Amino acid sequence: MLEFIKKYKTMTLLVAVLLVIASMTTFLLAFEKRQKLQMPPEIVVQDIYAFGEYESEIEYQQDQEGTVxxxxxxxxTYLNELTGYGSIDKVKIYEIVAEDKWQNLSEDITYLIEEGVAGSKARNDLIRAHYFMQVTEQGDVNSLRYLHRIFHDLDVKINEYEGKHFNVTEAYGKRHKSLDQYLRGNGENE
Incomplete structure (x- = not known):
């Protein structure tokens, strides 16, 4: 009888472990499927920054132009590594958001908004980048694409980086409203 109880406890434990593994596998498969289909999750952002009405494309805080x-x-450059030349099709969001480089991106965006760029359209673009980072962290690959395009367009104009202009920034483009719609959950995937 004692042997039967030991076997029963072992089997119960084994079944519990298998159920946990099965539920984790189901979650990861659904997460990866969402990424592959580029389906936006229900978008939730922490609204800590407000957009302003500005005439100027870009203004810098005192002595911050070089740092910006x-x-x-x-x-x-980092976002090019993640998204360029088909890399975005292979990116695993849950892996990149755990990396130090991703945390550095977050810190740099915060710095740019709070200490680098003064009230201007470019500051609004960096606020959008902040929000797209949050949505990317929820598993939305398209948000990573838009985050890259914001930095790309800013780099093209501010640093004279040579490359295609996506025209998605408020400072240097006309398509920033489509990004705002996407953030509100009303946008189309590109």
């Missing part, structure tokens, strides 16, 4: 240029270039 460097941070825009550095983070555009």
């Amino acid at each position: 240029h460097q941070l825009i270039e550095r983070q555009h």
